[in-house]
Amino acid sequence: MSTISEERLDSGHGGAPSGFKLGMLLNDTRYRSYTFQFIALVLLILSISYLVSNLIANLEEAGLNISWAFLAEPAGYDINQRPIEYDSQSTHARASIVGAINTLIVAFLACVTATILGVVAGVLRLSNNWIVARLMSVYVEAFRNVPVLIWILIIFLAMSNAFPQPRAFRGEAPDAEMWLGLFAFTNRGVYAPSFINGAGSTIFWIVCVLSIVGVFAYRRYAKKLLYDTGRLLPMGWPSLAILIVPPVLAFFLLGSPVSLETPELRGFNFQGGVHLRLSLIALWFALAIYTGAFIAENVRAGIMAISKGQTEAAGALGLRPGRIMNLVILPQALRVIIPPLISQYLNITKNSSLAIAVGYMDITGTLGGITLNQTGRAIEAILLLMLFYLLVSLAISAIMNVYNNSVKLKER
Amino acid sequence: MSDTHSESVGFVRKTFIEPAPPPAREAGAVKWLRENLFSGVVNSALTILSIIFIVWIAVSVYPWFANAAYGTSSLAECREVLEGVNAACFSVLQERGNQMLFGIAYPSEQYWRPLLAFVLLFVCAVPVLFSQYVPRQTLIGTALYPFFAYWLIWGGTLWLSIAILGLLIAAYFVPKVIAGLPDGARSGLGLVVGGATGLLLAYWLAVGGLNLWGLASGFAEGGGTGGMIGAVLFYAMAAFVAVTFIPMGIFTAYAVWQSAERGLLLSTVTTIAFLFVALNFVAGPLAGVLNGIVPIELEAVASRDLGGFMLNMILGTVCVSLSIPLGILLALGRQSSLPFIKGVCVVFIEFIRGVPLITLLFVANVVLAYFFPPESNIDLVLRVIIMITMFAAAYIAEVIRGGLAALPRGQYEAADSLGLDYGQATRLIILPQALKISIPGIVNVAVGLFKDTTLVSVISMFDLVGAIRGPILGSADWAGIYWEAFGFAALLFFVVCYGISQYSQWLERELATDHR
Numbered sequence: 001m002s003t004i005s006e007e008r009l010d011s012g013h014g015g016a017p018s019g020f021k022l023g024m025l026l027n028d029t030r031y032r033s034y035t036f037q038f039i040a041l042v043l044l045i046l047s048i049s050y051l052v053s054n055l056i057a058n059l060e061e062a063g064l065n066i067s068w069a070f071l072a073e074p075a076g077y078d079i080n081q082r083p084i085e086y087d088s089q090s091t092h093a094r095a096s097i098v099g100a101i102n103t104l105i106v107a108f109l110a111c112v113t114a115t116i117l118g119v120v121a122g123v124l125r126l127s128n129n130w131i132v133a134r135l136m137s138v139y140v141e142a143f144r145n146v147p148v149l150i151w152i153l154i155i156f157l158a159m160s161n162a163f164p165q166p167r168a169f170r171g172e173a174p175d176a177e178m179w180l181g182l183f184a185f186t187n188r189g190v191y192a193p194s195f196i197n198g199a200g201s202t203i204f205w206i207v208c209v210l211s212i213v214g215v216f217a218y219r220r221y222a223k224k225l226l227y228d229t230g231r232l233l234p235m236g237w238p239s240l241a242i243l244i245v246p247p248v249l250a251f252f253l254l255g256s257p258v259s260l261e262t263p264e265l266r267g268f269n270f271q272g273g274v275h276l277r278l279s280l281i282a283l284w285f286a287l288a289i290y291t292g293a294f295i296a297e298n299v300r301a302g303i304m305a306i307s308k309g310q311t312e313a314a315g316a317l318g319l320r321p322g323r324i325m326n327l328v329i330l331p332q333a334l335r336v337i338i339p340p341l342i343s344q345y346l347n348i349t350k351n352s353s354l355a356i357a358v359g360y361m362d363i364t365g366t367l368g369g370i371t372l373n374q375t376g377r378a379i380e381a382i383l384l385l386m387l388f389y390l391l392v393s394l395a396i397s398a399i400m401n402v403y404n405n406s407v408k409l410k411e412r
Numbered sequence: 413m414s415d416t417h418s419e420s421v422g423f424v425r426k427t428f429i430e431p432a433p434p435p436a437r438e439a440g441a442v443k444w445l446r447e448n449l450f451s452g453v454v455n456s457a458l459t460i461l462s463i464i465f466i467v468w469i470a471v472s473v474y475p476w477f478a479n480a481a482y483g484t485s486s487l488a489e490c491r492e493v494l495e496g497v498n499a500a501c502f503s504v505l506q507e508r509g510n511q512m513l514f515g516i517a518y519p520s521e522q523y524w525r526p527l528l529a530f531v532l533l534f535v536c537a538v539p540v541l542f543s544q545y546v547p548r549q550t551l552i553g554t555a556l557y558p559f560f561a562y563w564l565i566w567g568g569t570l571w572l573s574i575a576i577l578g579l580l581i582a583a584y585f586v587p588k589v590i591a592g593l594p595d596g597a598r599s600g601l602g603l604v605v606g607g608a609t610g611l612l613l614a615y616w617l618a619v620g621g622l623n624l625w626g627l628a629s630g631f632a633e634g635g636g637t638g639g640m641i642g643a644v645l646f647y648a649m650a651a652f653v654a655v656t657f658i659p660m661g662i663f664t665a666y667a668v669w670q671s672a673e674r675g676l677l678l679s680t681v682t683t684i685a686f687l688f689v690a691l692n693f694v695a696g697p698l699a700g701v702l703n704g705i706v707p708i709e710l711e712a713v714a715s716r717d718l719g720g721f722m723l724n725m726i727l728g729t730v731c732v733s734l735s736i737p738l739g740i741l742l743a744l745g746r747q748s749s750l751p752f753i754k755g756v757c758v759v760f761i762e763f764i765r766g767v768p769l770i771t772l773l774f775v776a777n778v779v780l781a782y783f784f785p786p787e788s789n790i791d792l793v794l795r796v797i798i799m800i801t802m803f804a805a806a807y808i809a810e811v812i813r814g815g816l817a818a819l820p821r822g823q824y825e826a827a828d829s830l831g832l833d834y835g836q837a838t839r840l841i842i843l844p845q846a847l848k849i850s851i852p853g854i855v856n857v858a859v860g861l862f863k864d865t866t867l868v869s870v871i872s873m874f875d876l877v878g879a880i881r882g883p884i885l886g887s888a889d890w891a892g893i894y895w896e897a898f899g900f901a902a903l904l905f906f907v908v909c910y911g912i913s914q915y916s917q918w919l920e921r922e923l924a925t926d927h928r
Contacts, residue, residue, distance in 0.1 A: 048624075053619070056623065129451075145910045149869070351768065354770065378774075382775055
């Protein structure tokens with residue numbers, strides 16, 4: 001656009017400018033752009049001052065002021081999911097932090113699940129199998145064209161109505177049974193076993209983490225070897241072995257440092273284990289399934305952007321379809337898939353604010369919900385809320401852009 | 413090889429072999445099945461799993477539909493009728509369907525009005541949606557539609573819509589009248605309008621500067637790091653205003669007066685002034701007088717009484733149609749070579765795109781009113797429309813920016829070489845092509861936005877989802893009827909959104925001018 005407005009003298013005002021005249025601010029394109037910007041600046045300041053003066057007048061009329069003191073006052077309400085220490089005597093600031101962590105938890109879970117779902121559905125939608133491809137089309141269209149809020153509410157209400165009450169598990173011949181004796185699906189949420197860490201558990205967990213790292217290192221090494229020398233190391237069983245053998249060995253050598261605590265019915269409810277609230281599960285599933293449909297479309301578009309010749313060339317080299325997908329198509333398609341994938345992650349994070357519809361206490365429920373209603377500090381609370389989401393959005397795009405740069409086409 | 417042939421008798425076939433049908437496994441349905449469903453172990457397993465899944469769904473859902481109960485007045489009655497069979501209770505749609513469509517408070521004897529507006533929406537959208545096949549004159553009907561639809565839905569007097577329409581048309585002719593004035597008169601008008609504008613601007617700036625000064629002192633009193641930053645920022649702005657308000661006034665007056673001979677600035681300022689006066693002081697009284705002579709009235713319906721799917725439709729159509737022009741402006745601003753304007757657009761777009769729509773709706777609900785003058789009472793629907801429009805505009809701006817960036821540089825250079833100025837080049841060469849590229853993206857935003865209108869239920873407006881969650885599931889009669897109600901809502905949204913996306917794909921094929 002710069003080419004249009006730059007360096008063209010207005011011919012109506014004759015000849016080369018000998019000196020600066022006031023009229024040139026309007027009629028000479030060299031100066032006119034400055035004039036326009038100056039006017040825009042003045043208008044911006046004018047509108048800011050207009051809004052601010054209204055704000056001041058309104059606040060004065062309502063007897064309010066802008067103050068952040070409420071953040072240090074005790075919140076006085078309870079939060080049902082507490083990733084960190086919190087009770088009703090904690091401050092509003094701490095309540096907001098709890099909410100923020102809850103937002104990040106559900107966003108992370110949903111991002112991972114949605115990616116898996118989306119990649120599977122996107123690949124299957126291009127499958128040669130007619131029925132599977134149609135089923136995936138139905139999934140994608142059904143979820144893309146209905147608001148996510150409706151999905152969240154349907155899943156939440158369906159689960160809270162379909163799952164039995166905790167007391168159905170009681171008695172000699174209970175109406176409901178725990179799944180595998182470990183998981184209890186009730187209308188108050190899912191009760192899952194949790195770990196009890198005994199002596200030496202730290203070493204065990206370190207071994208677990210190391211073996212996961214080891215799997216990635218091995219696969220990376222095998223891939224590098226394949227690209228460098230063409231030697232193909234087996235991928236499947238060694239990674240499985242690296243993943244399973246060291247932790248199992250460590251488990252027995254250390255004398256079973258970690259045991260499971262299964263939830264048990266005591267009194268009116270299950271005790272022990274991990275309690276996944278229905279609101280969390282509904283939100284997580286709904287966000288994952290909904291966004292998975294969008295990711296599936298991105299994956300499909302990414303795969304279709306790779307020329308068919310690549311598949312054919314790989315086939316001519318004798319690669320099997322699975323290998324073609326993993327070694328030839330997906331690495332190239334990633335370049336097309338990642339940028340929209342970043343915005344889907346951002347969407348999940350932002351859509352997690354719908355938690356307020358099912359009563360999951362994320363930051364919209366704490367800072368933007370109860371804190372706002374209790375203290376009446378609407379402007380401050382909403383400002384902080386927006387700031388939080390802005391920071392998270394910026395962080396996600398920064399991280400994903402780094403990854404995007406690492407997979408993009410390396411050119412001279 | 414040749415000597416083997418010399419000893420053998422050459423065989424030459426004298427008749428054709430009758431064409432035989434292909435082997436059974438290579439033809440017809442069998443071949444299709446083998447290729448598409450059972451081409452390998454994995455594929456066969458997937459097929460069988462899918463078939464089991466489909467059959468399972470069908471077997472569990474069909475009876476639910478087939479045994480459905482109709483015509484009862486509560487869920488309890490439904491359960492009695494069904495006698496323990498797990499089946500749908502579609503009575504809720506018969507009894508509360510109207511509330512889902514029109515909201516709980518819209519007067520039921522007036523339902524024909526939104527219905528008529530809905531039907532007319534499609535009629536009036538045809539000239540825009542299928543512009544290749546419909547004569548251009550029909551666009552007049554589309555242009556009139558918003559005024560008529562506003563009257564139909566909100567009621568009141570039709571003369572208000574007509575008066576506003578008439579004044580808008582009159583404003584269109586203001587620049588032409590000014591251009592037609594004799595030179596002396598135009599110069600005089602320039603002097604008057606320029607002087608008035610300059611004085612007004614200087615006054616506004618002075619008032620604004622005082623406000624900024626007050627705010628800065630407030631921040632300074634508050635103390636703290638944030639307070640200091642705010643104080644410095646607002647003191648700087650106040651100082652800027654204090655230095656510039658008189659020169660700005662004089663310069664504006666001079667600029668308007670000087671531009672009188674070409675008329676652009678003068679006519680813009682005059683038109684804005686005309687519109688301001690006309691819409692604020694003339695439209696209402698004029699409509700009142702006209703209505704006194706020939707009354708054309710409908711029962712007025714307050715904004716808070718709108719609801720149901722109607723509210724989703726209103727928010728969707730209004731916000732999308734308002735956000736497209738705003739988005740175009742933002743996209744052009746972001747691509748502009750003027751750093752300040754570009755900066756403002758970038759900050760606006762990135763800010764809006766970084767926060768969830770819910771927080772913007774909170775702003776509309778509890779904060780936005782603080783930024784309007786104390787005596788003004790802007791109703792919630794309008795505040796929500798403002799925020800959703802800003803939200804959609806930021807997304808559409810990004811889509812259109814992609815379209816602008818995708819245009820080859822040669823197009824810009826060609827426009828320059830034809831001697832077109834920025835406005836002409838943008839209007840005639842750049843935008844038509846950029847918009848064509850952006851159609852799929854714009855439609856995606858529109859569909860997403862339409863779905864997002866359900867979020868207004870979070871700020872307790874009774875749109876389709878809000879009506880179901882609030883009055884319907886909350887009533888004693890229908891508590892627990894979620895599948896039927898939400899299924900109906902999902903179906904409505906699916907029909908509309910799927911329809912829009914199918915239309916956009918058709919339009920893309922229609923506009924594909926390359927590779928022909």
